[in-house]
Amino acid sequence: MYAGVLIDLGGAASAIAIVVTSTAAVAAARDKIILEEDSLPHKVLKGDPIPEILLTEERETELLEEFGIPRTFKLLGWHMLISFITGSLFIAISLCIWIWKTESSVIFGTLVPLVLITLSPVFLILAATVQE
Numbered sequence: 001m002y003a004g005v006l007i008d009l010g011g012a013a014s015a016i017a018i019v020v021t022s023t024a025a026v027a028a029a030r031d032k033i034i035l036e037e038d039s040l041p042h043k044v045l046k047g048d049p050i051p052e053i054l055l056t057e058e059r060e061t062e063l064l065e066e067f068g069i070p071r072t073f074k075l076l077g078w079h080m081l082i083s084f085i086t087g088s089l090f091i092a093i094s095l096c097i098w099i100w101k102t103e104s105s106v107i108f109g110t111l112v113p114l115v116l117i118t119l120s121p122v123f124l125i126l127a128a129t130v131q132e
């Protein structure tokens with residue numbers, strides 16, 4: 001149980017770091033416009049189009065990096081996702097063990113499927129991530 005909570009706290013910290021990084025992106029792009037004449041934000045401000053290659057889903061992180069998002073952004077996203085999934089699974093396993101040890105078989109048989117149904121969003125996120 002404690003491991004799941006601690007892992008979820010790490011995921012929450014990653015989520016906060018992503019929000020802070022994203023909100024700082026505007027200032028980072030502004031700095032690039034002012035200080036770096038050969039930067040993409042400066043060129044876009046002057047009227048040049050964004051290269052088509054950067055407008056694909058596979059290169060979206062690279063586009064964000066051109067505008068000032070740090071390279072750790074993608075790593076933070078993966079850490080947040082993996083922490084959420086593993087923390088949720090740890091908590092669910094701990095809860096099932098606790099129910100099994102402390103409650104009757106009838107309650108165990110009723111609540112364990114409920115825990116699995118409650119975790120279905122975690123499984124859907126995991127499945128969607130694996131398909132990408």
